[in-house]
Every structure is written in structure tokens, then in C-alpha cells.
Amino acid sequence: MAQKKAGEVEAFLTRPDFAYSLALFYGPDAGLVSERSAKLAKAFGVDPSDPFSAVxxxxxxxxxxxxxxxxEARTLSLLGGKRLVRVRGAGAGRQLAEAVGALAGERLADTLIIIEAGDLKKSAALRANAERGRHAMALPCYQDEGRALDQMIDEELSAAGLSMDREARDALKARLGADRIASRGEVAKLCLYALGAPTVTEDDVAAVVGDVSADTLDEAIDAAVSGEVRRLPHLIDRLTTSGTPTFQLHQALLRYFQQLQALREGVERRGEPVSRAVERRRPHFRRRPAMETALSAWTLSAIDARLQAIEADILMSRKDAALSLTxxxxxLMDSAVEAARLKARGRR
Incomplete structure (x- = not known):
């Protein structure tokens, strides 16, 4: 089986083994998946913008x-040399999963196929076929936590020649982690703002990182998952009237339920207390009450059903952009209503 643990992926990307001609990156953090796949593509040595060698x-x-x-996988580069094939937006598609099963058994000389997918369960056909393939590598990408987030911050600070005190770092980390690319962009913006100063301060973080729309997005997601039905419509209106794309709301809600699913497994299957599971996740103190409420109310079966409904709605909104807002x-409202129902049932 060709796969890496989440903590081994960065080491693999530092010294990639191109004996594997197909790489599957998957995980709930689309930004991290994209960043890591781009890193592997760069190491392979093909310019992604070259139409003769990359597609x-x-x-x-x-x-x-x-x-x-x-x-595309079996086509030789028009000008000779290596060929890069990237596939984005992969998920539960049956045709792609079967194709990966076939291509993962082939050694494609001078060709690398990189597939970017969302979070995949161990039983997902796409992931299973990649893991079983002799010439494929499955690379899990999970959200920035602990050392990974600190490493990214240190990279940006070092490049800018800056340092940061502990209070500022804690304040910064509390605002990051939902998306790798977005997080790196926020840190880079902070470094630019503090350029020339001896150190980055907590005041710098408060002045630059995050904005009202990001805070409102968090509030809206928290309201949806914790059953605050009456409060949610106002938050949705604030986001949509300020120009927040609807896909951001869908993706944020999807990621939250994926995180909730992992936490709930610890509660239901290992008997972990809700408070301990939430503490391990280390949410911002303002978001902690909503997470504890949601984790107490939502069961694994209810979370699984909601994830399926969200994924179906995302697909529907992509097919009919005119109805995406509706x-x-x-x-979001269906999620809040179901959360309220589950809370009420739990209090009986």
C-alpha cells in the first residue's frame, strides 16, 4: 500500500519519489491540498503554465x-520531456475512481498525475484505489494545527526578517487555520504591515489580520451548527450583502461538519468527554460554546446525513448559479433547524 500519514507528507514533498506516477492529495483544507500539490508539481520540474507539457x-x-x-496521461509531451496532468475538484465520482484504479497500476514514464480531492473517508473508492495502486501515492492533508501552523508562520517571518512575541503569535494563531492559502496570505500581509519594526506585536495582528466578514462568517457557521435559528438569517444577510461569495459559506459549513465528525467519533466510540474533545481542537474562546453545543447535540449518523445534504446542495448550486444564494x-437554515431539533431531543 502506498500512502503517507498526515505528519509524513511534508517530508515526502521535500524529497519526493517520482517512481510513483500518480499522487492523490486529499483533505478538508482545500488551500493546504492546493499548496502541497503545487509544491509537488514544482519539484517535478514542469511549468504548470506550459500548454505543451501541462494540463x-x-x-x-x-x-x-x-x-x-x-x-492526457498517456500522451507524450509535444516538445519532449516530462508531462504534468493535474485534476482538481475530485470527490465521490465513480468514473474517476475507476480510472485511478487502472492508472495507479501503470508506470507512466516521465508523466506525473496529481489529483486534488476533498476530505475522503478510508472507504472512499478514489482513496482506496490510490492506496492500493503500485505506482500511486495517497497523501492526506489536514488542517493547520500545532507545529504545522507554527512552521508556516516561522517561514513567513523568516522571509521578512521579523520576529514575534508570544502574545502576538497566540492572537495570530487564533485567527488562522481554516484554509492554508488564506492563512499564509494573512501572515504575509501582517509581515508587510510590520516591515521595519523590531518585532510583530499583538496590536499589529489586531490591526491587520481578519476582518468583519470573516468574523461574521464564523458567527453564521456557529449559529447554524448550534441551532440558533432566529439569529442566523440576519448573519446570512450581512454576509451576502457585503459581497461574500455563497461558495465560501457552503465550504465553511462543510469543513465544520467534517471536523465535527472527527470529534464526535472520539465522543461516541472512545467515550471522550465533549469538553476534552473541544479543548483538544483548541477553538477561539468565542467559538468554544457553540462547538460544545454542537458536539453534544449532533450524533455521527446525523452528521453523516447532514454532510450528504450539504454536498448535494453544493453540487446543485454549481449547476444553477442563479439559485446559489437561495x-x-x-x-444553513436546514442545518440550524436540525441542530435545534437535536438539542431539544437531548434535553428530554
């Missing part, structure tokens, strides 16, 4: 014409 495909389109993937509003 980027959509997983949704491949479900309609999977032969395109086989054609669909997103419904997704």
Missing part, C-alpha cells in the same frame, strides 16, 4: 468523459 482538468468534466484522462440560505 489541468476538472473532475466534474472527467465524469462525463473519462477517456480524456487516459488520453440554495445556500436553505442549507
Amino acid at each position: 489541468t482538468l476538472s473532475a466534474d468534466e472527467l465524469e462525463k468523459d473519462i477517456g480524456r484522462l487516459f488520453d 440554495i445556500t440560505h436553505r442549507t
Whole structure:
């Protein structure tokens, strides 16, 4: 089986083994998945913008014409040399999973296929086929926590020639972690703001990192998962009228329920107390009450059903952009109503 543990992925990317001609990156943090796949592509030595040597495909389109993937994988570069094939937006598609099963058994000379997927369960066909493939590598990407987040912050500080005191670092980390690329962008912005100063302070963090829309997004997600039905419509309106794209609301809600699912497994299957599970997650103190409420109310079966509903709504909103706002509003409200129902049932 060709796979790495989450903590081994960075080491693999530092010295990648291109004997594997197919790499599957998956995880709930789309930014981290994208950043790591780009790092592997760079190490492979093919310019992603070169149309003669590189091609980027959509997983949704491949479900309609999977032969395109086989054609691109087995096509020699027009000018000779290496060839890079990237697939984005992969998930539960049956055609792509079966194609990966076939391609993972081949040694594609001078060709690298990189597939970017969302969070995949161990039983997911795409992940299973990549892990079983002789010439494929499955690389899990999970959200920035602990040392990984500190490492990213240190990289940006070092590049800017800056240092940061402990209070400022704690304040910064409390605002980061939802998305790797977005988080790195916030740290880079902070470094630019503090350039020339002896050290980055907590006041610098408060002045630059995060904004009202980000705080409101957190409030909206917390309200949805904890059953605050009456408060939620106002928060959704604030976000949408300020120009926040509806896909950000959908993705934030999806990521939250994926995190909740992992935490709930510890509660239901290992008997871990809710308070301890939430403490291990280390949410911002303002978000902790909502997470404890949600983790107490939502069962694994209810979370699984909600994840399926959210994924179906995301697909529907992509197919009909004109109705995306209506669909997103419904997704959040349905989540809040179900959370309220589960809370009420738990109090009986």
C-alpha cells in the first residue's frame, strides 16, 4: 500500500519519489491540498503554465468523459520531456475512481498525475484505489494545527526578517487555520504591515489580520451548527450583502461538519468527554460554546446525513448559479433547524 500519514507528507514533498506516477492529495483544507500539490508539481520540474507539457482538468468534466484522462496521461509531451496532468475538484465520482484504479497500476514514464480531492473517508473508492495502486501515492492533508501552523508562520517571518512575541503569535494563531492559502496570505500581509519594526506585536495582528466578514462568517457557521435559528438569517444577510461569495459559506459549513465528525467519533466510540474533545481542537474562546453545543447535540449518523445534504446542495448550486444564494440560505437554515431539533431531543 502506498500512502503517507498526515505528519509524513511534508517530508515526502521535500524529497519526493517520482517512481510513483500518480499522487492523490486529499483533505478538508482545500488551500493546504492546493499548496502541497503545487509544491509537488514544482519539484517535478514542469511549468504548470506550459500548454505543451501541462494540463489541468476538472473532475466534474472527467465524469462525463473519462477517456480524456487516459488520453492526457498517456500522451507524450509535444516538445519532449516530462508531462504534468493535474485534476482538481475530485470527490465521490465513480468514473474517476475507476480510472485511478487502472492508472495507479501503470508506470507512466516521465508523466506525473496529481489529483486534488476533498476530505475522503478510508472507504472512499478514489482513496482506496490510490492506496492500493503500485505506482500511486495517497497523501492526506489536514488542517493547520500545532507545529504545522507554527512552521508556516516561522517561514513567513523568516522571509521578512521579523520576529514575534508570544502574545502576538497566540492572537495570530487564533485567527488562522481554516484554509492554508488564506492563512499564509494573512501572515504575509501582517509581515508587510510590520516591515521595519523590531518585532510583530499583538496590536499589529489586531490591526491587520481578519476582518468583519470573516468574523461574521464564523458567527453564521456557529449559529447554524448550534441551532440558533432566529439569529442566523440576519448573519446570512450581512454576509451576502457585503459581497461574500455563497461558495465560501457552503465550504465553511462543510469543513465544520467534517471536523465535527472527527470529534464526535472520539465522543461516541472512545467515550471522550465533549469538553476534552473541544479543548483538544483548541477553538477561539468565542467559538468554544457553540462547538460544545454542537458536539453534544449532533450524533455521527446525523452528521453523516447532514454532510450528504450539504454536498448535494453544493453540487446543485454549481449547476444553477442563479439559485446559489437561495440554495445556500436553505442549507444553513436546514442545518440550524436540525441542530435545534437535536438539542431539544437531548434535553428530554
